[in-house]
Amino acid sequence: MSAEPTTKTSGQRSRKDLACTAAASAYQKQFGADLKRRVVDEGEPFAIVQADTPHEIFHVMGIPIITNQWWSAYISAKQLSNHYFEVMAQAGYPKNSCKYCSLGLACTLANDPKTAPWGGLPKPTVLVARMTCDCIQHVFGQWADALGSEFFPMEAPAWEHKDPRWFAHSKDQWEQVYDADRIALAVSEMRDLITLLENRTGRKFDEAKLHYLMERINEQEGYIWEAAQAIGTARPCPVSIAEQMPNTMIPQWHRGSDWAVGHARRFRDEVMERIAAGEGSATNEKIRLMWIGAGVWHDPGFYQALEERMGAVFVWSMYMPFAGPQYIREVQGRPMEALASRICSMNEVLHLPPWMNGWMTSEAERCGIDACVVLLPPENRLSQSGTKITAEALEKAGVPVLMIDADMVDAANWDHDRMVGMVAEFLQKRGLA
């Protein structure tokens, strides 16, 4: 079914200023090796899950998970994305199908162990996704069929309580912010998922363990949020988003573990040390930039490309500041409900008005943002969603916005030099450089 993979990328590596960044990457590399050993070599039960599902349940039960977005990024980092897009086209899928969530499916359908990372994934116990868009249930349903497994869909119910300042209350008033009935539905679904996992794996869920994990996650995300607040006020910005992202996301894949809590603390400390020493990501910071969208995983060096040339520093992306309002939860003696409030709107607040524009304009003000760059994947409605209204709100707040048509995992229409040049030209045209 598949031809020899071809690679195409113009991506560049990012510069690392923090010692903890290398430590996070090394941990994740070792974790990947351990995960492969457990699920591929030893056949341990595991699950394939979307990023916005309750990973905490799996952590409590000691069931390994492969997050679809992480697996997509892994495939992309191996320079295999274009190959798998071609595999899908050869199988008869239109070339404009959503790419971000379907790379894993493509890898499975290719059925080519010689090419696939880890030789391809074995049969998981279950695949879990929230139905936040129209395509995900079809991708996961077909992926489950191809792997001989089962798809466990979770609802993404309508949300009628619309508070543009949700982020100011979500930590302790989560029942009001996210709607009690939406939380109750998510809890009901999580209990069904737990039953399925217990029956299939023989492993038991312990709510007391979840309570402890939730408190540990609060501690972890508290460190990240503390660092995010400091980055917002520090001049110059001590750490570019190229390093904010891995130091937030890698611990978040392992949230609540001793390593994750410890790493978050170490990251916070290194950020604070750089602020205290007056060290900036750029030697002469002039322009503070905001990045809206998923990370451009095939070209991490993009974010630092204009630091020395124009003093333009990407100060903000969603991943790090999201730790505060969307992860930290006062448990209030109800860990399942607190967890449900974390996951039942994780995608919505990032892609729908009024939550998206409300939060991002507030964040732009908090961080002293001078201009914003928005990623607009042409074939992904969910990732596009809310960007124009948010761009208009930012412009109204005095923040110039550049929107670029590109995809976070598809390098085919991305050229590093062209994209960097586009940002530079935009900054010049808007009188910022």
Next chain:
Amino acid sequence: MFAYAGPNLPHDLFEATGRNAGPLTWNIDRAMPAADRWLESKFAPWTRSTLQDWADGALDHLEAVVFSRADDSAQRLYYYLCELRRAGSIRGPEPLVLDIAKSPRESSIARDEVALRKLAERFGVDEAALSVAILAGNEKRAASTIEPLGEKVCLIAGSPLPDARMHRMVARSGWSAVGRTLADEWQDAGNLVDEDGDSFAALARQLHARRLDTRGFFDRSGALTDVARNSGANAAILWLIEEDDTTVWHLPAMRTALEAQGLPVMVATRRDWSCADGIDTEIAAFLAGVAS
């Protein structure tokens, strides 16, 4: 009066209100600056027309519009309209959303029932009124008939059609066309609703089981095979628009299923919903080839 937008909606409940103005309509053959300003490219094309109408005040005679959660573009447009009204960028009717849950699970059916009761309360419909409307709706369902078709039938499937323009293209080649428009999808009242027991619970079960929306859990290629067989199709066109992100995932299986029935199949993907991209010429050539 209120209108509605989207598939998988409770038509019996709508009729019980006595204020149902029917589905929103669309006109995509015009400039739509408001849509260009606020909507991203992957939204279903009808949403552009709706947003433009809303911004132009063309819907001001309505008190509300009910959007379906069973369609991603419809539910996203609901949030956009709410926000644009809050910001004072547009005026117009109140956007409402009906939260249709579709997972094959009891909690989703219960969610649908709660959503129906909430909407009924908004429109002042009680159980007795809904029960009467369900009886009337079932009578209409039982009385519906299927139009007879010609000898040569071409099935058009994939994305819902904008109107009958593709039917007319097929007819120009001397064939009869079978294919559902978006209006057909939205106005489809579904199968009979259980008349025993609680009316809201019965309507919730009917909505949950329906198969016409983008989020339903069912075998789409199997369902398409049934349609092809029941309509006596002699050829098929699988037509998918650029904005489609649902049926695209079933295209290979659908094509295989139709070809397994011995049908010649024309596949047209990434197409323009207005059909102004030369599809008429392609259809004529395809059907001429089939006829020969």
